[in-house]
Amino acid sequence: MELLGAARVRELADRLGLRPTKTWGQNFVIDANTVRRIVRTAQVGPHDDVVEVGPGLGSLTLPLLEAARTVTAVEVDPLLAGQLPLTVTELAPDLADRLHILHADALTVRELPVAPTALVANLPYNVSVPVILSFLARFASLQRVLVMVQLEVAQRLAAAPGSKIYGVPSLKAAWYGEVRLAGTVPRAVFWPVPNVDSGLVALVRHNPPEATASREQVFACIDAAFAQRRKTLRAALAGWAGGADRAEQALRAAGIDPRARGEQLGIDEFARIAAALSPAPESSD
Structure with missing residues (x-):
């Protein structure tokens, strides 16, 4: 041909x-x-x-x-x-x-x-x-x-x-x-x-990582981590998590050092963070 x-x-x-x-x-x-x-x-x-x-x-x-x-x-x-x-x-x-x-x-x-x-x-x-x-x-x-x-x-x-x-x-x-x-x-x-x-x-x-978080939740976590990629995950995820303390709790629950940066982690680790971390509910007056 x-x-x-x-x-x-x-x-x-x-x-x-x-x-x-x-x-x-x-x-x-x-x-x-x-x-x-x-x-x-x-x-x-x-x-x-x-x-x-x-x-x-x-x-x-x-x-x-x-x-x-x-x-x-x-x-x-x-x-x-x-x-x-x-x-x-x-x-x-x-x-x-x-x-x-x-x-x-x-x-x-x-x-x-x-x-x-x-x-x-x-x-x-x-x-x-x-x-x-x-x-x-x-x-x-x-x-x-x-x-x-x-x-x-x-x-x-x-x-x-x-x-x-x-x-x-x-x-x-x-x-x-x-x-x-x-x-x-x-x-x-x-x-x-x-x-x-x-x-x-x-x-x-391949199959996505085994985690209870959805793709949308995991991707939102990734976006937050890399929006301020030079900061630690504790700081970078604070806005999305509803505070730095809440971010640290979720990171520790996922087995991740809160001082780590996003560029050090693989997709399985982000899936674990997203599974442990959900945005704080909006307060109502």
């Missing part, structure tokens, strides 16, 4: 009068080896129903269709959403029935035509973390994620406790699964060429 190289991508863009926009984070992959590598690294197979966010002109969509059972492409740009099925019909007519197009903003999507097993995408840099976390939250069927994002974002998502770049994205991703940096991608494989490097980040879903 013919994949989209640099010449074909530019030809399509010229035909459509397309000028890539930073607003939607449009940087199109023009290297066939890169998209083959992404599909291979994602371990997409004939039993997978893939969701792809931001398919653009279809560089990654074509090899995904070849490997997967179905591909649901979520595209916010109406021009690209309209062109994608035409490109697939032209270059891979035998695979066209595997493709579902959803013209929508990925951050607002609540339903998909097929329950996805994998999220595989070249994500727009400006919404990459919200897209990953929202799709994991909304679609319990998702078992794997392999996305290309800004390298700094990939490194933050895969960071371990104690690292300078470890923070809220690292912990929230860890709630859903095991995260790793799966490789780097040179700038030259994109058109237009971005001014940052890219990385592949992989996530394999």
